[in-house]
Amino acid sequence: MPAISFQSVSKTYSLAHGQLKALDQVSFDIEDGEFFGLLGPNGAGKTTLISILAGLSRATGGKVLVQGCDVQADYAQARRKLGVVPQELVFDPFFSVVEALRIQSGYFGVKNNGAWIDELLASLGLADKADANMRQLSGGMKRRVLVAQALVHKPPVIVLDEPTAGVDVELRQTLWQFVAKLNKQGHTVLLTTHYLEEAEALCGRIAMLQNGRVVALAPTSELLKSASSNVLRFKIDSELPKALADKARITGRIVQFPAHNAFEIEQYLGAIREAGLHAEDIEIRKADLEDVFLNVMAGKSAGAAVLNTDGPVPDEADSTVREAAGMGVA
Structure with a gap:
């Protein structure tokens, strides 16, 4: 059973001057335990797809499953299986860091979660900020808290939507080492990023979106060979x-x-x-993944020819994560 299954997902917005098709029949599966990259230019539909996955938006057509649970028909179970780190810095200004994590645990009915919260704080460099009010934190520290909140209920599927946008090198290194460790332990990771060197180092398989459609889908090594x-x-x-x-x-x-x-x-x-x-x-x-990405977006055959729906190559995915776990991605 796939960890995530997008099945002919479409999304159309009604605007004053007409309709905008943000997603057009997007279909692919992300296998259990995979580290998967979702790439595309601004406006390609990445965040719309993740919003549908997280239950924040409804698809116009098609459906999305999380470990077999439909995100609309069985939304409660689907959301328990997901941990989502959004692009935006969203926080409650009335609580400290540790209070925010305890409240987030309560949302999912997780009791006696102190040991895991302490581990999250230590792993994400937040231990000395545990009692600080959220308003007192820098943007990078707020981003770390968002990651901790997404992981506090130990979800089997982790979704990272531009998690390192605008943050310092130290946080990027800390975050990727920790997430790669979770992936090795069996968690599925879906990553969107504009830092293509991160995707190349971490992801065993990648899909590229353009104008709401999948224009490339293959193991990272195959995409690199196509350039x-x-x-x-x-x-x-x-x-x-x-x-x-x-x-x-x-x-x-x-x-x-x-x-x-x-x-x-x-x-x-x-x-x-x-x-x-x-x-x-x-x-x-x-040639690196940035070269491939630019070829695909330009519609050149070197990249656009790579489009398949085969599952991950286990040895390749494992070696990619092992390499990422021992490195700092700058």
Whole structure:
């Protein structure tokens, strides 16, 4: 039985100027114990899909199951199986950190939960803030409390919606080490993030959404194989000619070109020299998930061809989590 099953899920919003289809027949399963990534640009439908999963929004069509429980027909059981960390910082300003966690335990009928609350506080670096009022915490500390609240009833399925947006490196490292540990213990994790290096390091399988549709779904290793084999990367202080700029990914001084072989690399460098430009810090690297993501979003065959609904590759997923558990993801 899948941990999460999205079955032809659609969502349409009625607006003043017409209708907006946020999700269009989204279907895929997330297997029990999997670390799964859900990626897409802003407005792709990721948060809408998670809102439907969490019971905060109703699907226009299709259904969602959490360990076999329909999120609408059997909402109480479905929500007990879920722990959701939302994008927004939502907190009650009248309670301390430990009081908020005790109240959250009560929502799910969990009694005598002190030992697990203490472990959460220690694991998320909140032990010294246990008695602090929520209003006194920084944004990063509030984010840690949201994670603790999502985990306080020990849900088998953990949903992380942009959990590290705008937080410091220390929290990201602490969070991923702790979540990877929970995943190794059997918890299923669904992650959405714009930090693609996190998804590449942690997720055994990834789905990509665009305009409310699944445009790629495959094990992370297969997605990486679908990209160009190499990327030429260098720094430059001058503006590239338009013919070159149209083929490049440019971030400030950093220029990157997809390069399938040594001949293409030589062509790019030769064109730079002919334009009278000087490239610095030249390197050749393997394509990463960001390269794949940009290809898929642009509709290029290198990424868009990868679309399958096969389950996770256990050895690959396990090794990915083992690697992530022992590393700090910056």
